[in-house]
Amino acid sequence: MKLENIRPVISESLLAIAPEANLQTLSPDANLREELDLDSMDFLNFLTALHTKLHVEIPESDYKLLATMRGIESYLVQKVTS
Amino acid sequence: MPSLGADMQAGTLVVWRKQPGDQVGRGEIVAEVETDKGIIEVESFIAGTLEAQLVEPGTRVPVGTKLAIIGEMGNAPHTQREQAAAAPAGAGSTPLPMPTSTPVPLQDSAVHATPSARRVLRERGLAADGVHGTGLHGVITRADAVQARGGESPYQVPAPPAPQAGATSIQPPRVRVSPRARRRARELGLSLSGIVGSGQDGAVVGSDVERAAREQPRAISSTSSRMRSAIAQAMTRSKREIPHYYLTHTVDLEPALAWLGEQNERRALPDRLLLGILFVRAVALAVRQVPELNAHYTEDTLHAFPYVHVGVAVSLRGGGLIAPAVLNAHEGSLDELARAFKDLVNRARSGRVTSSEMGSATITITSLGERGVESVFPVIVPPQVAMVGFGAVVQKPMVVGEAVLPRPTVTISLAGDHRVSDGHRGGLFLSAIAALLAEPARL
Numbered sequence: 001m002k003l004e005n006i007r008p009v010i011s012e013s014l015l016a017i018a019p020e021a022n023l024q025t026l027s028p029d030a031n032l033r034e035e036l037d038l039d040s041m042d043f044l045n046f047l048t049a050l051h052t053k054l055h056v057e058i059p060e061s062d063y064k065l066l067a068t069m070r071g072i073e074s075y076l077v078q079k080v081t082s
Numbered sequence: 083m084p085s086l087g088a089d090m091q092a093g094t095l096v097v098w099r100k101q102p103g104d105q106v107g108r109g110e111i112v113a114e115v116e117t118d119k120g121i122i123e124v125e126s127f128i129a130g131t132l133e134a135q136l137v138e139p140g141t142r143v144p145v146g147t148k149l150a151i152i153g154e155m156g157n158a159p160h161t162q163r164e165q166a167a168a169a170p171a172g173a174g175s176t177p178l179p180m181p182t183s184t185p186v187p188l189q190d191s192a193v194h195a196t197p198s199a200r201r202v203l204r205e206r207g208l209a210a211d212g213v214h215g216t217g218l219h220g221v222i223t224r225a226d227a228v229q230a231r232g233g234e235s236p237y238q239v240p241a242p243p244a245p246q247a248g249a250t251s252i253q254p255p256r257v258r259v260s261p262r263a264r265r266r267a268r269e270l271g272l273s274l275s276g277i278v279g280s281g282q283d284g285a286v287v288g289s290d291v292e293r294a295a296r297e298q299p300r301a302i303s304s305t306s307s308r309m310r311s312a313i314a315q316a317m318t319r320s321k322r323e324i325p326h327y328y329l330t331h332t333v334d335l336e337p338a339l340a341w342l343g344e345q346n347e348r349r350a351l352p353d354r355l356l357l358g359i360l361f362v363r364a365v366a367l368a369v370r371q372v373p374e375l376n377a378h379y380t381e382d383t384l385h386a387f388p389y390v391h392v393g394v395a396v397s398l399r400g401g402g403l404i405a406p407a408v409l410n411a412h413e414g415s416l417d418e419l420a421r422a423f424k425d426l427v428n429r430a431r432s433g434r435v436t437s438s439e440m441g442s443a444t445i446t447i448t449s450l451g452e453r454g455v456e457s458v459f460p461v462i463v464p465p466q467v468a469m470v471g472f473g474a475v476v477q478k479p480m481v482v483g484e485a486v487l488p489r490p491t492v493t494i495s496l497a498g499d500h501r502v503s504d505g506h507r508g509g510l511f512l513s514a515i516a517a518l519l520a521e522p523a524r525l
Binding site: 018019020037039040041044045047048051052057058059060061 | 343346347350351352354356357358397399400424427428452
């Protein structure tokens with residue numbers, strides 16, 4: 001799937017959890033959980049939202065690829081086929 | 083107005099979910115109440131018909147104030163007993179306290195006091211129904227009875243307005259308030275009841291609220307600072323009254339993490355387990371071996387519970403925390419617990435917990451490992467007598483057999499109330515948690 005289609009889904013899912021976050025100023029290589037103060041429950045909720053909206057399977061062993069915004073975007077571009 | 087935690091003194095009725103004439107089932111949501119901890123859904127502890135709403139939406143009333151009258155099922159209208167549509171203060175040893183099914187004379191309605199409290203009240207010539215009970219199920223304790231005549235306790239809760247004879251005459255005085263004034267008061271965190279109105283017939287108008295805000299510069303101005311002061315009050319009380327002792331126990335988490343990884347590899351995202359769920363279950367099962375830690379301590383008496391409602395300290399975005407309980411965390415499957423836990427944390431963060439989840443915890447957990455804290459020294463939430471802390475998962479050298487190996491570890495801590503337990507028993511509790519985490523399939 002194209003990045004421009006994925007980005008709004010990522011933003012929407014993150015803002016549902018951290019409504020105060022300013023995603024425009026977020027560095028693409030910053031650790032997302034630290035920057036947005038997401039705990040393990042928030043992070044699981046975020047991934048569950050991506051799973052539901054994009055029909056993507058994300059095994060736990062891939063979590064380490066999803067630490068930054070850049071990582072999440074490139075992971076989803078590869079994994080989401082439709 | 084139920085007490086939804088030891089630190090709660092008053093709440094604002096936000097909206098009625100049941101109207102006069104509606105049937106109300108036991109456990110059904112009757113109203114929403116705003117407290118320092120967000121919006122709480124108030125459940126009825128009896129089944130019947132909502133006869134009357136006694137509090138207007140937008141009104142802040144002290145804990146113990148009657149909110150509504152529910153006529154019990156099967157009773158003819160003229161014999162209806164009045165019941166506050168809320169769990170009594172300090173909701174205690176049943177998840178949804180139920181009044182007895184035996185008919186009770188009207189003068190005894192929903193007001194219970196310990197024998198020594200009754201004696202004190204009789205001596206002072208006071209009626210029990212004007213006194214706020216802080217004991218289990220809202221029972222009036224001796225201390226409540228003493229305080230009711232102007233005792234010296236700093237935790238005194240303003241007594242609800244003394245009910246007069248007849249069920250319909252206990253409606254609080256109605257303050258006329260303009261919509262704009264109501265909105266501004268809510269924004270400023272001001273109670274309308276203290277504001278003198280300058281409008282027609284003494285109605286409170288917008289300028290009255292603005293003036294009150296200027297004249298009370300120290301007035302609490304937002305929900306989060308109200309929450310801060312509620313936490314301050316409960317924690318000050320805890321440190322003043324409870325002689326805490328502290329223990330820590332560092333546990334090899336390799337077996338638990340390996341089991342969790344194996345489980346989650348097979349599970350779709352929505353069904354995945356979090357390490358925190360294993361912690362909740364391990365505490366709930368282990369504390370049954372040391373029942374004096376799964377208890378409330380009120381009026382020099384320890385009340386142990388046959389079930390475990392695990393309070394979970396949930397930090398909120400924007401500051402503050404609340405600790406609603408996962409009810410009956412000792413029973414059911416781990417998947418059921420996982421669903422209940424996730425649902426509870428998410429609702430706590432969006433400000434939607436129910437009255438039976440607040441104030442009912444029998445023991446509480448705090449987990450501060452997310453940002454690297456290694457061990458926590460918790461402050462017990464009164465009237466509970468123990469609190470368990472979990473630190474971060476840290477790689478440490480552990481002796482495994484004859485070898486020293488790097489292992490993921492967690493430091494579990496216990497704050498215990500020395501009035502009711504000793505370090506030896508606390509140590510047994512922590513080692514029981516450790517043993518369960520070493521064999522996660524038992525969870």
